[in-house]
Amino acid sequence: MIKNQLFKKHLSSWTIESQNELFRKFADYCQTHDIVHSSGILLEELFQRESQGSSLIDEGFALPHVESSNVIKSAVILIRLDEPIVEWNHKDQFVKGVLFLVLKKGETTENLVEIREIMKMLADETVIAGLLNGNQKIVNKLF
Template sequence: MMTDELIFLEQDILTQDEVFDFLAQVSVVHGKAHDKGAVKEAFIAREHEGTTGMLEGFAIPHAKSSAIDQPAVIVVKLKNAIEWQSLDGSPTQNIFALLIPENDAGEKHLSLLSKIAKLLMNEDFKHQFKQAQNKAMIAELLRKNL
C-alpha cells in the first residue's frame, strides 16, 4: 500500500480542492483507480462528513469508492501550507491520503487510519517527518513506524 512512487514533495498546490484533484489524478496515473472524477468526489464527500485536517499542519483525507481498484497511501508535502479547516485551525502542509476500494473489508483501512492518527500524536514522528528532505527518508520513516 505504501510505495516511494506515491510520495510527492514540494507540491505547489494552493487549495484543498486542488489537493483532491491531485490525489485523484495520481491514483489513476499510478494504477490505483480508474475514474479520476469519482475518486475526487469520494474525497470531497468524506470531507463534508467532517474535516480530515488534524493538528499542527497534518491532514488524513481518505476516499472509499468503487472507482478505486487497489488500496494505497499517498503522501504529499506541500510547498506552502493551505487552509483545511483543521481541528486546531492551523493551515495544512503534510498530507497522508488513503485510497480504499469500496469492497474492502473496512477493518484494514480503519486500522491504518488509526495508526496514522496515532503517529500524528507522536512529537518525535512529526518532527522527523517535517525534517525529512527526500522520498527515501520519508519512506523509511513510515515503514519503521507503520
C-alpha cells in the same frame, strides 16, 4: 499467486494553493498510476468525506481518506507541500503535509493490518513532525 501489495509513495515539492487544487491533482495522480478507475469519482468522494468533518489531524497535517469500489489498489501517499495551504476547508487552518489513504472495498486482511500500523504511528506527534519536516528516517519507517 500475485501478492496484492499496498501502494505507498512519498511525494514532495508539490506547489498547491488550495485544498481543491490539491484534491484535483491527487485524483489525477491516482488515475494516472492505476490506483482508481476514475479521478472524477475519487474527487467527489474526497469532497464528500471532507464535508462530513475535517481531515486535519494535527497542526499542519491532514489525513484525507476514502473507501470505495472505485479504488483498484489501496494506497497510502504522503505529500509534502512547498508552501502551506492557508485555508484548509475554507477555515483559518494551514496544512503543510497530507497523508492520503485510499482504500478499496474488500481489502485484504494483510493490507488492513499494515494500514492500521501506519495509523498507530500517526498517533505520535514526533512522527507527524518528522513527516512535515522531511525527516528521512521517519519517512522510511512509514514507507
